[in-house]
Amino acid sequence: MAGNLTFSMIKPDATAKGYTGKILDRFIGAGFGIRAMKWTRMNRDEAERFYGVHKGKPFFDDLVAFMTSGNIVAIVLQKDNAVADYRQLIGATFDPAQGTVRHQFAESTQCNAVHGSDSDENALIECSFFFAQKDFLS
Ligand code: CMP
Numbered sequence: 001m002a003g004n005l006t007f008s009m010i011k012p013d014a015t016a017k018g019y020t021g022k023i024l025d026r027f028i029g030a031g032f033g034i035r036a037m038k039w040t041r042m043n044r045d046e047a048e049r050f051y052g053v054h055k056g057k058p059f060f061d062d063l064v065a066f067m068t069s070g071n072i073v074a075i076v077l078q079k080d081n082a083v084a085d086y087r088q089l090i091g092a093t094f095d096p097a098q099g100t101v102r103h104q105f106a107e108s109t110q111c112n113a114v115h116g117s118d119s120d121e122n123a124l125i126e127c128s129f130f131f132a133q134k135d136f137l138s
Contacts, residue, residue, distance in 0.1 A: 005035065005136065006082040006117045007126035012070030013111035015039075020073055023114060026101050027077060030089050036076040036127070036136045042068050050129060059110065066110055074130040083117055090114050 010023055028034070042050065047067040054060050079085055091100025094109060105113035117123035127136055 003120055004078055004080055004082050005120075005127060006077050006079075006086045006123045007115075007130075008075040008077050008086065009115035010073040010075070011111065011113055011115060012066065012072060013107055014105055014113040015071045015073060017105075019105050019113065023101060023105060024073075024075075026089065026104075027075075027086075030079075030085070032077040032079045032082070032086065034075060035078045036131045038074050038130065039071060040074060040130070041071050044068055050126070063110060076127045076131060076136040083120055083123055086116050087118070090116050 008027065010020055014020065014023060024034075044064060047064045048055070051060065051063055051067070054063060077086060089101060090113075091097050091102040093102075093112060096102035096106065096112075101114055102112050107113075117126050127133075
């Protein structure tokens with residue numbers, strides 16, 4: 001249930017560069033279990049809905065174009081304190097700290113390799129965006 005699940009996405013910049021396996025290794029090495037996972041691609045409507053909270057921001061159109069430009073990997077991760085621990089693992093959107101996944105794999109603020117949920121509530125919403133609840137809730 002919420003509290004030990006978070007939603008992760010490997011973004012098109014990272015899948016295109018062949019970083020998927022290395023990024024999954026980082027997640028598993030940090031103690032996360034994979035509860036559900038799929039290699040897929042978002043269309044424009046899906047990307048606009050997934051990032052709906054950013055609609056109207058200057059970077060929104062570029063973000064949607066980027067997120068629909070290639071394949072993504074949608075992942076439900078499980079670990080105690082999942083949301084906070086995962087956010088620490090991937091690093092901040094701006095100037096991610098050394099040792100974080102974004103410091104290692106991001107190419108820019110927009111093309112930043114991975115997404116992570118910012119709260120337990122949004123984790124459940126984002127997991128449910130890509131998966132049926134029976135796929136990740138037991
Ligand atoms: P993420 O944190 O996964 O979710 C929102 C995304 O919008 C963020 O990653 C970046 O990919 C993108 N983003 C956020 N802020 C900016 C910005 N100032 N300029 C460009 N892209 C941004």
